[in-house]
Amino acid sequence: MVPVNAATILRQTADRLGFDTFGIARAQVPAHANQLDEWLAKSFHGEMDWLARDPHTRADPEKYDPACRSILVTGVSSRQSAPPLHRGRIAAYAQGADYHDILREKLEGLAQATIAPWGGNYRICVDTSPLLEKPLAALAGLGWQGKNTLLIHREHGPWLLLGFLLTDLDLPADRADSDHCGTCTRCLDACPTQAFPQPYVLDARRCLAYLTIEHPGPIPEEFRPLMGDRLFGCDECLEVCPWNRHAQDAREIKLTPLVRPDLREMLSWNDARFRSEFRGTPIFRLKRDRWLRNICVVLGNIGSREDLPALNKAAEDRNPLVEEHARAGGCRISALLFSPPEEGSLIR
Ligand code: B12
Ligand code: SF4
Ligand code: SF4
Incomplete structure (x- = not known):
């Protein structure tokens, strides 16, 4: 049974597990998903053929997982502001251990502490599942999709790495944020x-x-x-x-x-x-x-x-x-x- 204060429990558990932010979205087609076809038609994906495989599933989480009712969205900041330790720069997210493993472990912990005891089924997604993760994170109120196409968070900027739990439980959704790029370019x-x-x-x-x-x-x-x-x-x-x-x-x-x-x-x-x-x-x-x-x-x-x-x-x-x-x-x-x-x- 889902407790009445499920959102609070989820948020507190996510915080305890070391997630920097957390939100809930209903399983629905996110904003701008319809522009994926146009993007692919222009070949902007280069040789990432896997992005062009079944774009309609990618655009709609319910097509990917028909049982999915709610999407729990988490973020972990990857920002590293210290100057590089050696010649040659590596993007901040890749300077340490693999974030896929880090987020998966935390998401498993979150699911085992909440979704599983509440009788729900879940699926963990980090980067590699056919989902439009940034628009879904925006839908869950984590921030907005900026002009650089990344999810921008009011506190963590563009540095969040995103992790998802798709579940068949009906959970209270958060409100989507609006665009705060303004005239900036x-x-x-x-x-x-x-x-x-x-x-x-x-x-x-x-x-x-x-x-x-x-x-x-x-x-x-x-x-x-x-x-x-x-x-x-x-x-x-x-x-x-x-x-x-x-x-x-x-x-x-x-x-x-x-x-x-x-x-x-x-x-x-x-x-x-x-x-x-x-x-x-x-x-x-x-x-x-x-x-x-x-x-x-x-x-x-x-x-x-x-x-x-x-x-x-x-x-x-x-x-x-x-x-x-x-x-x-x-x-x-x-x-x-x-x-x-x-x-x-x-x-x-
Ligand atoms: C393929 C991919 C890439 C590709 C393509 C990037 C891209 N922008 O699509 C490449 C290899 C270039 C890449 C690079 C990076 N990536 Co990457 N990547 C992905 C992946 C696997 C899929 C993204 C995708 O669906 N692209 C398809 C295109 C069509 O999506 P899109 O750019 O969002 O396009 C939409 C907008 O253009 C929108 N749109 C059109 N007009 C308008 C108008 C408005 C107003 C709005 C709001 C939107 C809008 O419509 C399109 C369709 O929805 C995701 C994980 C996932 N499953 O989602 C990670 C992901 C996006 N990557 C991530 C990261 C960290 C990076 C890098 C920062 C890594 C680095 N430092 O080198 C760079 C950033 C480059 C950049 N500016 O995007 C993170 C981003 C987290 C965040 N805070 O946003 C993700 C979410 C992985 C994760 N789980 O954390 N990546
Ligand atoms: S889009 Fe962003 S990540 Fe890609 S080359 Fe330009 S500045 Fe670098
Ligand atoms: S337009 Fe400005 S605020 Fe928006 S993502 Fe780009 S740099 Fe950030």
């Missing part, structure tokens, strides 16, 4: 690759998070210099958001940044070494070859003479992706080293 202006064709719409093919994480092949030449020192993901359109003004760093200890070896050392790694270093982190999913691909681009952008031997060695790699990016990275450093300095500029 900071995220759109800050994007290094101009990945927003219009506010609230992302062309993933131009997004550095897509190119460094999801994209399987070579990084297109035009985007390599724009990657700068970004090894994995990108936080540019999060960092500039004025809704960061009250945001604190992540309180989840497992998200604390891990110390990594230097890029030069990682370039010499085989599969086994890569797997042992990154098991249990979001980078593990990338696999060794794409990780080395990204390192080569970053070294090409920020490297020095001392990085050339490591790049030359990687240019003999058995994997053509690594080989080509190592060669190109080495050429870029050499070109910068040996090009005549412009008047007034420093010699590297």
